Amino acid sequence: MKNAAGKDMFSKLVYERPKTLLDRRLHYCPGCHHGTIHKIIAETIDELGQRENTVGIAPVGCAVLLYDYMDLDILEAPHGRAPALATGIRRALPDRVVFTYQGDGDLASIGMSEIIHAANRGENITVVFVNNTTYGMTGGQMAPTTMLGQKTTTSPYGRDFRTEGYPIRMAELLAGLEGVAYSARVTVSSPAHIRKAKEAVRKGFEMQLKGMRMGLSIIEILSTCPTNWGMKPLDAQKRVLGEMADYFPLGVFKEKKQADFE
Amino acid sequence: MTTSAACAVKRILAKGNEAVCHGAIAAGCRFYYGYPITPQNDIPEYMAAQMPKIGGSFLQAESEVATINMMLGTASTGTRVMTSSSGPGISLMQEGLSFMVGSQLPAVIVNIARSGPGLGGIAPSQGDYFQATKVAGHGDAHLICLAPHSVQEMYSLTMLAFDLADKYRNPVMILGDAIIGQMKEPYEPTPYTSVVPEKPWALTGAAGRAARSVKSMFLKEGEIEAHNWKLLEKFRKIREEEVRFERYMIEGAKFLIVAFGTVARVAKTSIQWARSEGIPVGMLRPISLFPFPEEQVREAIEGVEKVLVAEMNTGQMVEDVQKSTPHHDKIRFFGKPCAMPTPDEILAQIRLIAGVKQ
Numbered sequence: 001m002k003n004a005a006g007k008d009m010f011s012k013l014v015y016e017r018p019k020t021l022l023d024r025r026l027h028y029c030p031g032c033h034h035g036t037i038h039k040i041i042a043e044t045i046d047e048l049g050q051r052e053n054t055v056g057i058a059p060v061g062c063a064v065l066l067y068d069y070m071d072l073d074i075l076e077a078p079h080g081r082a083p084a085l086a087t088g089i090r091r092a093l094p095d096r097v098v099f100t101y102q103g104d105g106d107l108a109s110i111g112m113s114e115i116i117h118a119a120n121r122g123e124n125i126t127v128v129f130v131n132n133t134t135y136g137m138t139g140g141q142m143a144p145t146t147m148l149g150q151k152t153t154t155s156p157y158g159r160d161f162r163t164e165g166y167p168i169r170m171a172e173l174l175a176g177l178e179g180v181a182y183s184a185r186v187t188v189s190s191p192a193h194i195r196k197a198k199e200a201v202r203k204g205f206e207m208q209l210k211g212m213r214m215g216l217s218i219i220e221i222l223s224t225c226p227t228n229w230g231m232k233p234l235d236a237q238k239r240v241l242g243e244m245a246d247y248f249p250l251g252v253f254k255e256k257k258q259a260d261f262e
Numbered sequence: 263m264t265t266s267a268a269c270a271v272k273r274i275l276a277k278g279n280e281a282v283c284h285g286a287i288a289a290g291c292r293f294y295y296g297y298p299i300t301p302q303n304d305i306p307e308y309m310a311a312q313m314p315k316i317g318g319s320f321l322q323a324e325s326e327v328a329t330i331n332m333m334l335g336t337a338s339t340g341t342r343v344m345t346s347s348s349g350p351g352i353s354l355m356q357e358g359l360s361f362m363v364g365s366q367l368p369a370v371i372v373n374i375a376r377s378g379p380g381l382g383g384i385a386p387s388q389g390d391y392f393q394a395t396k397v398a399g400h401g402d403a404h405l406i407c408l409a410p411h412s413v414q415e416m417y418s419l420t421m422l423a424f425d426l427a428d429k430y431r432n433p434v435m436i437l438g439d440a441i442i443g444q445m446k447e448p449y450e451p452t453p454y455t456s457v458v459p460e461k462p463w464a465l466t467g468a469a470g471r472a473a474r475s476v477k478s479m480f481l482k483e484g485e486i487e488a489h490n491w492k493l494l495e496k497f498r499k500i501r502e503e504e505v506r507f508e509r510y511m512i513e514g515a516k517f518l519i520v521a522f523g524t525v526a527r528v529a530k531t532s533i534q535w536a537r538s539e540g541i542p543v544g545m546l547r548p549i550s551l552f553p554f555p556e557e558q559v560r561e562a563i564e565g566v567e568k569v570l571v572a573e574m575n576t577g578q579m580v581e582d583v584q585k586s587t588p589h590h591d592k593i594r595f596f597g598k599p600c601a602m603p604t605p606d607e608i609l610a611q612i613r614l615i616a617g618v619k620q
Contacts, residue, residue, distance in 0.1 A: 052469035055339075058477070067475035073465040075338045076477035078361050081331035084323070088335020088343070089465070091319050092293060096467050114331070117324040 018042040020051050022071050031233025033223035034063055036188045037130060040198045041099070042070060044205050054097040055089050057082045061103040062136045080111025083118035083216075086125040097208060099126040105135040108144040108170050115174070115218075122179030122215035124208040128201065129170060132223040133244065140228030144168045147247060152228070167247060171220040175253035181207040181215035183254040187222040189240045196250075197221060203255070214256045222248055273448040278416040278438060279304035279346075281449055282372055283312065285420030286344050288454040291370070292318030293343040295332040297325055297351060300384045301440040302374035305346040326351040330358030330371075337367040338476045340464025342424055346372035349382060352390065359433055360399025363493065364478025366463075368427030370420065371405070372436040374443040377600035385600045386440035386524060391578035394437045395552040402490055404497050406434040406504065407551040409522040410442060414449040419549070425456045426504060430496055431463075437551060439574065441524045441602050500553055507555040509562070511537060512544035517616050518566040519545040520559060520583050524602055525572050532608035541616045551579070559586040563593075568615035572596045572608055 017023060020042035028034045045051050051072065058066035060079035067074035077085050082100035090098045107115050107129050118125065134152055135141040142155040145167045149158040159167075175183035182204055186197035197219070204217035222244050224236035231239065276284065283305055286294075294309040306322065313320035323329040329345050336343040347355065352373050362369055375390045377383040394407045406426050408419045416438065423434040465476055480486040508526075511533050512518070521529045526547040536543045546562040548555050559582075563569055569592045571580040580595045587593075596603070596611045613620050 053467045055465050055467060058475075064479060067473075067477065071468065071473050073468050073473055074475045074477075075335065075465055076365070076475065076479060078331065078334075078357055081327070081334075081358070084328040084331035085335035085338070087321070087328075088293075088295070088332035088337075089339055090335075091321065091332075092336045092339040092341040092343075093466060113324055114328055117328065 018046040020045045020071055022069055024069055026069065027065065028062065029227045031224055031226035031236050032062075033132070033188050033221070034130070036194060037128065037221055037223070038066070038069055040188070040194065040201050041101075041128060043198065044202045045072070045097070047202070048205055048209065050097045050205070053095070054099070055093070057085050057098070057100040059100070059102045059106045061106055063101055063103070063130070066101055080106050080109070081114055082106070082111065083114040083123065083125065083127065087118055087121070087123050090123060090125055095210070097205065099128060099205070101128045102130070103136065104129070104131045104133065104143040104145040108168050116177070119174050119177045119216045119218070120179045122181070124213045125216055126204040126208055127216065127218040128204070129218055129220045130223050131170070131220055131248065132225040133167070134225050134228050136225045136228055140225070147243060169248060171218060171253050174218050179215045180218065180254055181256040182217035184252040185220040185222065185248060185250050187240050187245065187250060189222070189224075189237045200252070207256075212258065214258070220248070222250070271450045271452050273450050275446060275448050276413055277304060277444060277446045278410070278413045279374065279443040280308055281413045281416040282346065282420045282436065283308040284451055285417040286370065286424070287312065287316065288451065289342065289421040289424040289456075290454070290458060291342040291344050291424060292316065293336045293341055294318070294320050294345065295323050295329045295343070296345045296347065297323050297329050299348045299351045301376055301443055302346045302348050302372070304443070305372065305374070326354035327358070330355040333369045334358055334362060334365070334367060337362065337369045338365070338465045340461035340466070344370040344372065346374060348374050348376045349378050349390065352393065356397070356399035358399070359405065360401055360403045361478050362433045363398045363403035363405075364401065365476050366431040367433070367476065368431050369433045370423045370427055370436065371433055372420070373438065375437065375439040383600060384440060386574060386602055387600050388439060388523060388525065388574040388578070389599060390437065391551065391573070391575060394435050395554065395582075398433065402493065404552055406430065406432060406500060407437055408434065408506070409437045409549060409551050411523050411527040411547065412449070413445060413447045415549075416442065417449055417451060421454050421456070428459050428461075430500060432496065437523065439524050504550055505553050505555045505558070506549035507558050508547040508549060510545040510547060512546065512562065515542050515544035515565070516567050517541065517543040517612060518562050518569045519543065519572060519608075519612070520548070520569060520579070521545065521572045522548050522551060522579065525574055528603055528605055529572060529608050531605040532612060535605065535609050536612045536616070539618070541612060541618060543612050543616070548579070554582045554586075556582070556586040559583055563587045563589055567592065569593045570596060570611050570615050572603065572611065574602065575599050
């Protein structure tokens with residue numbers, strides 16, 4: 001039944017696609033977390049009213065097509081270099097919101113130098129770090145975050161600390177740098193966790209808004225890669241909340257307050 | 263009665279490396295990223311002092327890899343940006359240069375070349391010719407490459423480099439060396455008069471317009487091939503329209519020198535000396551190394567008996583000279599890797615091709 005204005009009288013809009021997210025079919029595998037993570041970033045940008053003021057950086061990896069999914073200006077980065085690109089954008093356009101979207105091979109392996117120095121300089125950027133313990137796009141090779149004993153295509157007998165070292169905890173490592181304003185580790189493996197992840201992403205973006213600008217923020221998101229893990233989607237969720245969260249504890253490792261600067 | 267004397271720009275005494283900075287600042291460059299390496303440190307030091315005074319930004323990057331990627335970020339916003347480096351640093355930038363060509367981003371890279379390979383040494387060299395003219399990292403990628411031979415040109419070609427970078431949306435390299443960078447001489451800082459073009463591709467936040475992306479990856483069927491043809495078409499246009507060269511004392515010459523940069527500068531003295539001995543020698547000096555002045559070199563070689571290609575390396579540009587002409591038998595190469603040849607040394611080579619007993 002419609003009212004005089006032609007509106008449906010008995011329905012109320014409770015949910016809609018964020019404007020920042022384009023109405024496109026995602027190419028990600030079943031059980032992959034990229035879609036959910038894209039959505040919470042898009043919601044955050046909408047809620048902060050920053051869609052027209054944001055430049056994003058797409059990584060090398062499965063999420064390289066970020067520009068096909070988000071209605072934002074987006075620059076494509078060489079593997080690992082996103083924090084350097086973000087530095088170059090943010091310095092040229094100091095009033096824009098700039099974020100990078102990076103995987104574990106990208107950020108913690110080839111791009112370790114760029115992330116550490118951008119963090120140490122306190123660049124006013126937000127880093128969304130998707131940690132799924134493997135290189136997804138290239139076919140499931142070992143990453144710096146691969147768990148001990150985890151079999152990958154380049155650690156076919158399981159990661160061995162005697163030859164490959166240990167999985168690296170980036171959120172804690174970066175929290176130790178003075179230039180970092182916010183560092184948290186979250187996951188999106190359940191609705192409750194998605195809400196917490198969204199809060200963290202929002203905090204991360206707020207840190208670089210006018211009046212804040214307290215330094216780099218990083219949100220590490222423990223994620224799945226069912227295809228390369230050889231797991232069903234549900235089993236992959238369980239792995240994130242079990243084995244992975246045991247080694248990579250969830251939580252906030254650093255949060256600067258405005259008062260710290262006054 | 264002329265007023266030109268009153269209008270003339272006052273000459274100033276400067277190092278080549280300083281003149282590069284003057285040219286960049288005159289052309290409106292306010293963003294510089296770089297990493298220390300000899301023999302170009304005067305450039306970042308000058309920019310570190312000047313940028314904050316003129317509303318610009320200087321940042322010492324953690325590496326040349328970060329440098330070129332910071333430039334990529336700044337260039338993507340449509341903002342003019344420059345770096346300078348040498349040998350190993352330029353090698354580290356190759357990945358980013360390829361991304362810039364693929365993403366069609368303008369930037370200016372100054373290579374104050376030192377000796378290689380490897381750590382080599384800090385002596386001047388033209389051993390980076392192949393790297394500067396044949397490739398920009400991986401893929402079918404080229405830089406536009408300009409080679410100054412005076413402090414004046416370090417200034418004016420730097421300004422031109424920014425214009426060409428914007429015009430073609432492609433990185434441009436200034437290829438100097440330790441001599442041209444450290445050499446001091448008076449020059450005229452002529453005013454910058456070009457109009458900076460609109461950049462309707464720049465990433466500034468999608469305010470009141472459709473979102474844009476700047477990228478070099480094209481995955482859909484046929485896309486990357488089409489992109490390569492498009493880039494080739496651009497390079498073809500650059501070859502057609504941006505060839506720059508100087509003909510020096512070429513009137514009536516029976517002998518020809520082809521040299522660029524520092525070596526060309528030295529050769530000018532040798533040519534004057536040879537002319538005073540009655541040897542009719544002149545020079546064709548490529549100023550743009552990419553595009554190489556193939557036609558002009560071919561034509562100049564037609565009219566002479568012998569050609570001397572002189573370089574501060576073991577033979578690189580000579581291959582482009584050979585490519586330009588069927589008369590390979592006329593060409594003699596004189597190379598001095600990692601050291602500046604003296605006017606006497608080049609004079610001796612001129613006498614040799616002229617068949618004058620020494």
